[in-house]
Amino acid sequence: MGRTVACLDRTTKRYVSFDSMELMFTSDKAVGPRSATKILSAARDVLTAQGYSSLTIEAVAAAAGVGKSTIYRWWPSKEALLADAIADVFRADEIPDLGDTRAELRLAVDMTIDNYANEDLAAGLPALATGLLPHPELMTRFREAFLQRKRENIAVALRRGVERGDLPEGLDTDLVQDVWAGTILYRRLMMGSSLDDDVADRLVRLVLDSPAALVARS
Amino acid sequence: MGRTVACLDRTTKRYVSFDSMELMFTSDKAVGPRSATKILSAARDVLTAQGYSSLTIEAVAAAAGVGKSTIYRWWPSKEALLADAIADVFRADEIPDLGDTRAELRLAVDMTIDNYANEDLAAGLPALATGLLPHPELMTRFREAFLQRKRENIAVALRRGVERGDLPEGLDTDLVQDVWAGTILYRRLMMGSSLDDDVADRLVRLVLDSPAALVARS
Amino acid sequence: MGRTVACLDRTTKRYVSFDSMELMFTSDKAVGPRSATKILSAARDVLTAQGYSSLTIEAVAAAAGVGKSTIYRWWPSKEALLADAIADVFRADEIPDLGDTRAELRLAVDMTIDNYANEDLAAGLPALATGLLPHPELMTRFREAFLQRKRENIAVALRRGVERGDLPEGLDTDLVQDVWAGTILYRRLMMGSSLDDDVADRLVRLVLDSPAALVARS
Amino acid sequence: MGRTVACLDRTTKRYVSFDSMELMFTSDKAVGPRSATKILSAARDVLTAQGYSSLTIEAVAAAAGVGKSTIYRWWPSKEALLADAIADVFRADEIPDLGDTRAELRLAVDMTIDNYANEDLAAGLPALATGLLPHPELMTRFREAFLQRKRENIAVALRRGVERGDLPEGLDTDLVQDVWAGTILYRRLMMGSSLDDDVADRLVRLVLDSPAALVARS
DNA sequence: AGCTAAACGAGACGGTACGTCGCGTCTTTAT
DNA sequence: ATAAAGACGCGACGTACCGTCTCGTTTAGCT
Numbered sequence: 001m002g003r004t005v006a007c008l009d010r011t012t013k014r015y016v017s018f019d020s021m022e023l024m025f026t027s028d029k030a031v032g033p034r035s036a037t038k039i040l041s042a043a044r045d046v047l048t049a050q051g052y053s054s055l056t057i058e059a060v061a062a063a064a065g066v067g068k069s070t071i072y073r074w075w076p077s078k079e080a081l082l083a084d085a086i087a088d089v090f091r092a093d094e095i096p097d098l099g100d101t102r103a104e105l106r107l108a109v110d111m112t113i114d115n116y117a118n119e120d121l122a123a124g125l126p127a128l129a130t131g132l133l134p135h136p137e138l139m140t141r142f143r144e145a146f147l148q149r150k151r152e153n154i155a156v157a158l159r160r161g162v163e164r165g166d167l168p169e170g171l172d173t174d175l176v177q178d179v180w181a182g183t184i185l186y187r188r189l190m191m192g193s194s195l196d197d198d199v200a201d202r203l204v205r206l207v208l209d210s211p212a213a214l215v216a217r218s
Numbered sequence: 219m220g221r222t223v224a225c226l227d228r229t230t231k232r233y234v235s236f237d238s239m240e241l242m243f244t245s246d247k248a249v250g251p252r253s254a255t256k257i258l259s260a261a262r263d264v265l266t267a268q269g270y271s272s273l274t275i276e277a278v279a280a281a282a283g284v285g286k287s288t289i290y291r292w293w294p295s296k297e298a299l300l301a302d303a304i305a306d307v308f309r310a311d312e313i314p315d316l317g318d319t320r321a322e323l324r325l326a327v328d329m330t331i332d333n334y335a336n337e338d339l340a341a342g343l344p345a346l347a348t349g350l351l352p353h354p355e356l357m358t359r360f361r362e363a364f365l366q367r368k369r370e371n372i373a374v375a376l377r378r379g380v381e382r383g384d385l386p387e388g389l390d391t392d393l394v395q396d397v398w399a400g401t402i403l404y405r406r407l408m409m410g411s412s413l414d415d416d417v418a419d420r421l422v423r424l425v426l427d428s429p430a431a432l433v434a435r436s
Numbered sequence: 437m438g439r440t441v442a443c444l445d446r447t448t449k450r451y452v453s454f455d456s457m458e459l460m461f462t463s464d465k466a467v468g469p470r471s472a473t474k475i476l477s478a479a480r481d482v483l484t485a486q487g488y489s490s491l492t493i494e495a496v497a498a499a500a501g502v503g504k505s506t507i508y509r510w511w512p513s514k515e516a517l518l519a520d521a522i523a524d525v526f527r528a529d530e531i532p533d534l535g536d537t538r539a540e541l542r543l544a545v546d547m548t549i550d551n552y553a554n555e556d557l558a559a560g561l562p563a564l565a566t567g568l569l570p571h572p573e574l575m576t577r578f579r580e581a582f583l584q585r586k587r588e589n590i591a592v593a594l595r596r597g598v599e600r601g602d603l604p605e606g607l608d609t610d611l612v613q614d615v616w617a618g619t620i621l622y623r624r625l626m627m628g629s630s631l632d633d634d635v636a637d638r639l640v641r642l643v644l645d646s647p648a649a650l651v652a653r654s
Numbered sequence: 655m656g657r658t659v660a661c662l663d664r665t666t667k668r669y670v671s672f673d674s675m676e677l678m679f680t681s682d683k684a685v686g687p688r689s690a691t692k693i694l695s696a697a698r699d700v701l702t703a704q705g706y707s708s709l710t711i712e713a714v715a716a717a718a719g720v721g722k723s724t725i726y727r728w729w730p731s732k733e734a735l736l737a738d739a740i741a742d743v744f745r746a747d748e749i750p751d752l753g754d755t756r757a758e759l760r761l762a763v764d765m766t767i768d769n770y771a772n773e774d775l776a777a778g779l780p781a782l783a784t785g786l787l788p789h790p791e792l793m794t795r796f797r798e799a800f801l802q803r804k805r806e807n808i809a810v811a812l813r814r815g816v817e818r819g820d821l822p823e824g825l826d827t828d829l830v831q832d833v834w835a836g837t838i839l840y841r842r843l844m845m846g847s848s849l850d851d852d853v854a855d856r857l858v859r860l861v862l863d864s865p866a867a868l869v870a871r872s
Numbered sequence: 873a874g875c876t877a878a879a880c881g882a883g884a885c886g887g888t889a890c891g892t893c894g895c896g897t898c899t900t901t902a903t
Numbered sequence: 904a905t906a907a908a909g910a911c912g913c914g915a916c917g918t919a920c921c922g923t924c925t926c927g928t929t930t931a932g933c934t
Contacts (some may be wrong), residue, residue: 052351126351140410175417185404192358
């Protein structure tokens with residue numbers, strides 16, 4: 001299971017996001033920008049070291065030792081670059097079957113916290129939202145490339161809970177994840193609150209205890 | 219009860235937030251920007267009509283028929299201006315005592331949805347978060363000026379629910395509001411999902427049904 | 437008698453070239469770019485020190501300690517700037533009445549050589565020609581602002597020669613000047629030949645000796 | 655008798671100009687760019703159709719259906735390419751012995767006008783001058799490859815005039831040609847004046863009538 | 873006829889300069 | 904006296920070409 005990276009489709013001349021594993025498997029030679037790694041990592045470095053307001057294409061190019069045009073050749077905008085830079089380090093692990101629904105849910109919440117509470121990259125998320133909001137089609141592509149895998153992996157764990165009878169039939173796995181991610185992001189970005197053990201535990205219990213509210217409209 | 223607006227203290231040269239009522243009451247003394255209303259409303263117009271990326275000081279000045287320096291005299295940054303422009307229309311109503319906890323919670327959720335799902339202004343929120351994130355002290359002041367009143371009014375309603383016995387002693391009102399606001403914002407900004415009646419109802423039931431998870435650590 | 441400088445007509449919002457004397461006479465305060473002098477002189481410095489291929493707007497701005505936009509605000513193109521920079525030091529003296537036609541013609545030829553053989557600025561002339569050729573209307577304005585005065589002053593001297601009987605009625609003063617300027621420029625730019633005393637003398641004699649060929653078509 | 659074309663000496667890695675006849679005669683050895691003709695003609699096409707400012711290597715390569723590297727393989731710079739493109743169509747005919755000096759001189763002047771008044775290519779000449787000025791050695795090589803033959807052919811005709819006694823001993827054939835070419839170019843490029851029959855005739859008479867001024871310093 | 877080496881097309885790359893836009897400051901003009 | 908208008912130094916934008924550099928792919932002369 002790999003990360004997504006940017007690539008220009010040579011046939012359509014349109015930019016597409018490949019899964020890096022696909023990339024590796026489809027070609028033993030590097031396809032796409034030769035310096036994709038260098039560039040994405042430089043973008044993260046700049047974001048971490050200087051903050052979003054200093055995340056300019058020129059700064060990334062300089063940090064990566066690359067010409068601006070190389071970045072523009074492969075990424076159509078700062079948002080696209082930022083999306084890939086974040087996606088590249090976004091956790092989307094499969095939740096192992098532990099035989100213990102509560103433990104699995106806790107793993108899912110922890111992974112979500114890992115992603116959103118990441119000191120540096122989290123700063124990029126609202127910026128990304130700002131940039132993508134006026135372009136719903138980009139937003140959709142971003143969700144698919146970026147959040148899909150993580151949400152699917154977590155949904156698998158939730159469905160295991162349903163099978164075990166720990167969670168009710170018809171659980172709205174999307175809503176559960178919106179509650180988790182939303183609460184975590186909101187506390188992180190707007191409230192600056194802690195995202196400690198206690199909060200994680202309560203988010204788990206919220207799902208274990210109140211399933212009726214989280215069951216999809218019949 | 220008025221809205222907060224920004225103002226530069228001429229003595230200390232520091233930026234301060236006035237309650238707009240104060241402003242209105244003292245306006246015969248020509249304190250504060252004469253064109254505050256024009257400017258904030260122009261800012262919202264630009265944001266609505268052209269999106270955040272076109273929300274420049276120059277555009278706001280032009281739309282308000284005002285010189286750039288007039289804006290800079292009173293607001294130290296685009297973020298400050300944006301914050302006031304949003305705060306100016308942010309709903310923070312008191313929740314009336316309906317004698318019915320569920321109905322009151324629903325009012326609270328609806329108000330939150332009103333604020334965050336507002337087609338146009340919501341676009342400004344992640345931008346605001348982006349701008350404020352590197353400045354925790356600004357973020358704090360923003361929270362106080364901006365979210366405080368709304369959260370207090372909702373907390374009053376939640377505590378009424380506790381007194382009525384509909385909600386448990388020790389309910390963590392902050393966490394409740396984080397779950398509500400977070401879920402709503404996340405769906406609005408990241409998922410583009412609907413924020414319909416059903417979701418509102420389930421967010422209410424989530425709080426009514428699973429109080430254990432929402433009680434502060436003992 | 438002044439030099440031409442660039443100026444934006446505030447009414448028409450179009451760029452115009454003013455005679456600097458006019459400029460001085462029309463306004464005791466500086467009209468036009470506050471740093472016109474700094475900029476034009478920086479342009480000449482760069483041209484002299486590094487050659488035309490290094491004469492970039494960015495280099496001029498840097499050398500003048502000025503923002504690029506200040507240059508673009510007042511000059512619509514590199515050619516316009518170059519034209520003014522050259523015009524600013526282009527000799528267009530009146531030829532004094534010496535009572536000696538040969539001596540006056542020699543003054544005229546020497547002035548022409550001064551202008552075109554100038555080690556550094558001459559390099560700018562073919563560049564200017566290249567830039568203006570596709571825009572006949574610019575070329576016309578350039579001729580008027582730039583060459584007119586010089587040609588008129590020389591024509592005055594030629595007509596004195598006609599009055600004295602040293603040159604024939606109907607002398608084509610334009611053709612004379614085209615022959616002089618053309619020969620000098622061609623030797624300077626294309627042949628790299630010397631432009632010494634001897635050449636100057638022969639260009640004078642060419643006009644004194646062969647008037648028939650230089651009389652306008654009857 | 656052919657035209658000169660550019661070629662990179664594979665041994666010395668220096669650029670040399672071949673006479674195109676040499677090229678044709680040696681072409682069985684595959685010397686020189688296979689697509690020299692295509693490229694030079696594409697260069698002229700671009701210059702004619704879009705002007706000098708659009709004469710980029712990339713545009714020429716595209717117009718010629720050729721890779722950029724093929725051009726760079728054979729021409730070290732845009733100026734070299736332009737020089738060859740112009741030289742390729744530059745007239746340098748021998749002036750036939752008509753037994754009539756005036757008629758022969760007129761042929762020479764007409765040929766010069768043909769070359770310099772060519773609507774499209776003339777635009778390339780000042781550009782060429784601009785590019786070559788900072789490199790005197792290139793300028794010299796250009797003169798030799800480009801102007802030499804034409805000037806020699808005209809000089810032959812002038813010397814026939816001397817032998818016939820129509821022109822004086824010691825006539826400075828270089829100065830004559832500088833006057834002709836200079837006047838024509840200057841009127842064409844700087845003045846935009848006509849280059850009609852009348853001008854041609856007067857340039858001829860200028861040389862026939864005023865030989866003293868055109869005799870080399872004794 | 874098949875092989876080999878060159879020349880070739882295509883175009884990615886690190887760069888430089890372009891001309892534009894908006895920033896936040898400062899100056900001028902006109903109430 | 905205050906504010907509009909807007910010039911200014913600055914820095915990033917996204918674009919166009921530069922000249923260099925791999926890449927396969929012709930293509931032509933030589934076994």
